[in-house]
Amino acid sequence: MAHRYYHRRNSHWILYVVIAISAATCAWFLWPGGQSADSDLAGNGGTRILRNPNPATRPSIDNVVRIDRTVRTVKTTTRPSGKSSPAALRKFRAGNAAFAKQKHLEARGLLSEVLIAGGLAEDLAQEAREKLAYLSSVTLFARTIDPRDPYTMRYKFKRGDHPAAVERRLKLHVPSQLIVQVNGLSDASKFLADADYKLIKGPFHAIVYKSIYKMDMILHRREENLPPVFIKRYDVGLGQNNSTPTGLWRLGCGALIDEKTGKRERGKLLKARWNPPPNAIQRRSIEYNMPGYPFGVKGIWISLVGLDANTRPLIDYGIHSTDDQSSIGKQASMGCIRMRDNDIQEVYDRLYEKWSTVRIVP
Numbered sequence: 001m002a003h004r005y006y007h008r009r010n011s012h013w014i015l016y017v018v019i020a021i022s023a024a025t026c027a028w029f030l031w032p033g034g035q036s037a038d039s040d041l042a043g044n045g046g047t048r049i050l051r052n053p054n055p056a057t058r059p060s061i062d063n064v065v066r067i068d069r070t071v072r073t074v075k076t077t078t079r080p081s082g083k084s085s086p087a088a089l090r091k092f093r094a095g096n097a098a099f100a101k102q103k104h105l106e107a108r109g110l111l112s113e114v115l116i117a118g119g120l121a122e123d124l125a126q127e128a129r130e131k132l133a134y135l136s137s138v139t140l141f142a143r144t145i146d147p148r149d150p151y152t153m154r155y156k157f158k159r160g161d162h163p164a165a166v167e168r169r170l171k172l173h174v175p176s177q178l179i180v181q182v183n184g185l186s187d188a189s190k191f192l193a194d195a196d197y198k199l200i201k202g203p204f205h206a207i208v209y210k211s212i213y214k215m216d217m218i219l220h221r222r223e224e225n226l227p228p229v230f231i232k233r234y235d236v237g238l239g240q241n242n243s244t245p246t247g248l249w250r251l252g253c254g255a256l257i258d259e260k261t262g263k264r265e266r267g268k269l270l271k272a273r274w275n276p277p278p279n280a281i282q283r284r285s286i287e288y289n290m291p292g293y294p295f296g297v298k299g300i301w302i303s304l305v306g307l308d309a310n311t312r313p314l315i316d317y318g319i320h321s322t323d324d325q326s327s328i329g330k331q332a333s334m335g336c337i338r339m340r341d342n343d344i345q346e347v348y349d350r351l352y353e354k355w356s357t358v359r360i361v362p
Contacts, residue, residue, distance in 0.1 A: 154196050
């Protein structure tokens with residue numbers, strides 16, 4: 001009898017342990033934040049998608065849960081925040097997945113396509129812009145050459161070659177100084193004969209959104225039917241009383257004669273002289289570093305020439321640096337586009353006289 005009693009008591013003890021372990025396991029799975037749903041990170045943009053293991057009850061693509069986001073939210077008045085379209089979200093997720101796998105060209109293509117086409121909620125659009133700025137830095141502006149990239153090429157310099165002459169001969173439509181920078185050289189005289197160097201095929205273009213004080217830079221080589229690539233977004237300052245005119249412009253070119261005035265176009269200038277526009281009270285020009293000089297330390301002026309009915313009659317408009325950095329994001333100029341020093345230096349280095357366009361939209 002004693003033996004049977006001990007066996008029964010020992011069996012009960014084992015049963016209690018099994019029940020306790022089962023209860024603890026169920027509680028862990030059912031507790032918020034546990035593993036009741038299969039979780040995954042879409043790309044490395046900090047987007048976590050909680051997936052239901054039952055495909056029949058899996059949430060739709062518009063209802064995924066996103067947490068641990070690290071990107072900034074950009075205030076916009078042109079596109080209300082809300083859900084992304086299903087097609088845009090699918091392409092965004094595909095671009096994120098390629099980005100996570102370091103498939104840089106594939107990610108650049110997918111994210112550029114969905115960003116330029118539209119349809120993304122603003123938080124995702126901002127995430128795409130930040131990733132594309134990084135992708136541009138490693139695919140376009142780094143010294144490495146990917147033979148699959150249609151926007152770059154390898155070129156062996158010959159004796160007597162100069163970047164400016166190479167650019168014209170190959171019709172790259174980018175500033176020769178950009179070729180120098182991309183190859184990590186200090187000046188054009190450093191190129192060696194019989195050595196391979198990286199070239200970028202342009203031109204770069206800009207789109208200015210007046211309502212949000214932003215400028216987007218795009219790389220688009222239409223003559224080869226290449227898809228446009230988003231490069232970067234910048235903050236800008238604009239004209240008082242909404243005076244910055246909308247429409248399409250091209251960069252002025254110092255080698256061309258202006259059809260309206262008969263004078264040589266100004267093009268891109270460093271330490272540029274400030275010439276008073278027609279609406280200025282000040283009627284005298286101001287040289288670089290003189291009292292009242294409005295272009296600041298950089299002294300950069302990028303002239304614009306109108307291309308459509310609204311912009312063609314206009315003169316003396318451009319993009320320039322400023323002595324008042326606090327005016328960026330405001331209506332403070334006489335109609336021109338102002339930029340911060342670091343930003344306008346990049347724009348100056350990439351936009352090309354005559355070939356680059358600037359579209360200003362409401």
